[in-house]
Amino acid sequence: MTFARAPLGLKPPRPEPRPDYLAAVRSLPCCICAGWGMQQATPTAAHHVICGRYGQRKTPDTSAIPLCEGHHQGQWDTTKLAIHRDRSAWVEAYGPDTDFVAATQDALAHILERTP
Template sequence: MKRSPIQRKTPLRSASPAKRKPVKRTRQKGVSDVRFRSEAYLRFVRSLPCCVCGAPANAAHHLIGMYQASGMGLKAADSLAMPVCDGPGDTCHRRIHSEAHLRWQQPIFLIDTINTGLDAFPEGSIHDALIEARDFVLSKEGKE
């Protein structure tokens, strides 16, 4: 049995219907991060004892879950960091993330760390950022 091609009743609209123009997508410019960043201050924070257990700290834990300071891929400013011990197992760093009573004590830990930092950095940009961070935390806690 011989097969014949199917005859179209209506003509094609264009010669090449599969060709489509690519959709132009506009790129959004990245928002520059204006949060305070200081490796010197983070080194200082890591040198302090852990704010939870008092052991030597080896990590600077940034504030989480409060004041909209972090989240959705954003890290809080370095002035909102506190010293914690970190490593394998059930460490204070992991406990702050998992235990609610430690998360709610973060403002106390922060104020203690910031006050110690103000003594260590009596002037300069770090001092100014710490004053701003302390005022921010106190205003959020209603203790101005």
């Protein structure tokens, strides 16, 4: 018998870590700076999406998106709206972070085709 989801009471297996994919995400420009015509002044970080996530489990590495430090944590670059500082304002300004997953995966399709 095949289940679409894990049976009740059982957690689905955790996806394999993909450090190669995360490194490639960090090589991309910030999706917010690029999309809204802002200048990126800090390095890109790989942000694991948090919108629409319920529970504490981190999303798979292959759903990470590129965000500059200002749009991600906002500790050094406080001139930008950081998702981890004010998620609701960030979502209101830019939309849910899950909206940027497909474009990131398209840009890195050559890495997704390879197995780790």
